[in-house]
Amino acid sequence: MHTFAIGSRDFLLDGQPFRILSGAIHYFRVHPDLWTDRIRKARQMGLNTIETYVPWNAHSPAPDTFRTDGALDLGRFLDLVAAEGMQAIVRPGPYICAEWDNGGLPAWLFTDPSVGVRSSEPGYLAAVDGFMDRLLPIVVERQVTRGGPVILFQVENEYGAYGSDKDYLQHLVDTAKRAGIDVPLFTCDQPFGTMIEDGSLPGLHKTGTFGSRAGERLEFLRERQPDGPLMCAEFWNGWFDNWGTHHHTTDAAASAAELDVLLSAGASVNIYMFHGGTNFGFTNGANDKGIYEPTITSYDYDAPLTEDGHPTDKYFAFRDVIARHFPVPPETPARRSPAPESVVSVAAGAPLLDVTSTFPAVAVPGPVPPAEATGQYSGFFLYERRLRGGGVLSFGEVRDRAQFFLDGAPVGTLGREHGEGSIVLPRGGLLQVLVEDQGRVNYGPRIGEAKGLVGPALLDGTELEEWSVRAVDLSSLDPFRASAVELPAGSSGRGGVAGPSVSFGSFEADGPGDRYLRLDGWTKGNAFVNGFNLGRYWSRGPQRTLYVPGPLIRAGANELAILELQGSATRTVRFVAAPDLGPDEK
Structure with a gap:
């Protein structure tokens, strides 16, 4: 068993100063068979901690349910963090933002118009309690004080940008402590205006979220919290993309320089994101500041580790910075090698309206x-x-x-x-x-x-x-398979697919391995491999490929299904050698 505490200037692990070098990995955005790989590559970059949000709506897709299977097995994820010799930070919200659908809040909750949002309204608090009652035991038993990896637990998330309901925050604190959370509690907010004060309570450790002007941001934070270790709980080293825009990137050298400023100031850090992952299925969120802007399927985030888990120039630049301040492991991960390329044709399809009319x-x-x-x-x-x-x-x-x-x-x-x-x-x-x-x-x-x-x-x-x-209902494609008929012959075997429809094709593989699905000539919809919903594609871009995690592919025959809404100019798609997330802003 260990102790973890907040000292006058440092975090203290077993009474000794401990600098948190953390990277964000959202377990729910990564195929579970790839968790170990991503965690290990964080350690190889020089990090000692993994941070994750917890998406309430994914764990509880309907009232009175709580799923921990597959990619939602938070306990297994935290155990893998511990197995790699690393610590963990858990940020359960209940609101997480994260460019995730509804910010992680379940949509069923708001079918009752009287229920509040991120407030001390009783109906909302009752639902939050139901979520925490099932979640917190998973975290409590994995705290560092009980031999596990969890060293910090976050209360809400950037709440000062939304409200200042202190009764709500106090309720979350009381719920966590009553359940047995005894590691330090913290809040994170942007270092602007009164957000840090509005989003926290006395006794909670305050951290900042920012991606530039690190020295100035840390000074702002220190003015509002004279004692305790400085920490950037979200060091934004990249950004997310919306449909119809460019692919956002940040300069590796500039980001590394900001990280150096942070570490030179003695601050702890959580790199957001270290590895972004993917908005599989229908899990992407959206922003609306007058114009509705949905987030794309890829959550690559221009992070040090790419969407498909490979190191970038930013990875090695960050590793070099960390090495100036702390020891780093001698081993480094390999760069991406080309994936298998092939062309796949769809041969049968079912009109979506006809099948849905039977639901x-x-x-x-x-x-x-x-x-x-x-x-x-x-x-x-x-x-x-x-x-x-x-x-x-x-x-x-x-x-x-x-x-x-x-x-x-x-x-x-x-x-x-x-x-x-x-x-x-x-x-x-x-x-x-x-x-x-x-x-x-x-x-x-x-x-x-x-x-x-x-x-x-x-x-x-x-x-x-x-x-x-x-x-x-796309939880199973069986009704569409049962209704699929052979597509009519086009001119010399060419032709498109009418939408809305679900079309099927097959491809052979030697075994598991990452693929990148390119849908040139298709307009808008979702693609599935062996029944797994890879996410949305759209000819608007910026992204031109969908990531297919290697564990989805099996030796022998594999099924590809495409839900096309408008219509395509072709019946073929391509697996290509590398991802294409679209043109960068120049």
Whole structure:
């Protein structure tokens, strides 16, 4: 057993000064078979600690559930950190931001409009307690005081940028301590204005989050906390990307110089991100500061270790800086080698609307319902209603992208990013609206908002009620496989795929190994390998490839499935030698 404490100027491990050299790895963004590799490469860079958030909505996708299987096995992740001889920092929120869907807060929580957000509202606190009751035992038994790796535990997350409800923060502190958390508690906030004071409580260690002007930021932090060790809890050495923009990068030498300033000042650090990973499936978040901007599938973050787990120039620059201050291991990881290349053709497909029409429907007698009425909280939803005639159909808002069909024929698309809310319908018939939740806002006042079609739904000014809505359940592709038929022959074997549809192809492999899927000629949708949802692709870019973690690939035949929303100009995709995350900003 060990002790960990906060001294007058240092963190103290067993009474001795201990500088935290941490790197952020989100276990839920990395295939679990690759956790050890990523943790080891952090140690090889010279780090001694791994930090992670905990995504409440992933662990509890529905009320009264708590999953710890597969990529959600936090206990196993922390045990692997310990096995590598490293310490751990756990940041369970309950709000995490992290460019993650809804900032980690479960969407089901806000189907009750009376529930508060990040506040001491009783309904919200009760739900938080239910989450913590199941989470905290996993962390408590893995604290350094009980022979585990956990040395620090965070209360909320950059709360000073959102609110200043001290009763809420105190409730989180009391809950953690009552459950047996006895390592130091801390908060993190940006060193601006009153955020540090608003986001913390007396007795909690305060840390800063920043990526530049390190000396100035540390001085700001010291003015507000005269005693205790200085720490940057998020040293932003890269950034995330949104669809339709460039791939963000930061200069390796400049970032390394800032890290040197931090370490020279005697500060501890958590590098955010050390390894970003991937927003698999529908897990990406979004930002909305007047314009809705969903985050891409890759969470590479221009981190020292790439999305697929390889060292960059930044990795070695950081390692050199750390080596000036602390010993580093002699071994270093190898650079990326080319992945297998091949061309894969899809040969069969199923119309998405036809298959989805067999899924259970929720009929709502009143105004157009939110997508949450289905009990599914991400992905795609199909709204249906029969119309006697055409006209201008408008909605209060579309969240986030809606494709309109009359008797199966496409009539147009509306997108939230462009503020579009109305469409002309040429006639009546069966109206079907396929709505994509492109990611819930993860930062700011729009956290917790509903998805789908937002009323009122007006046809030439008259409100349309009595809608039905179906969840497009993609947890299994079996219904689509069962309905798939051979694609019609195109000219000389060429031709595209009509959307929305799910198409299937197969490819051979010698065994597990990373792949990079390139979808040139395809428009928008999701791709699956052996049933695993790799995430979203979109011709808007910036990213041009999807990362396929090696453990998903098996020896022999493998299945590729593509959910294409609009339509493609080709029936082929390519596995290429290396990832392409798009052009950098120059």
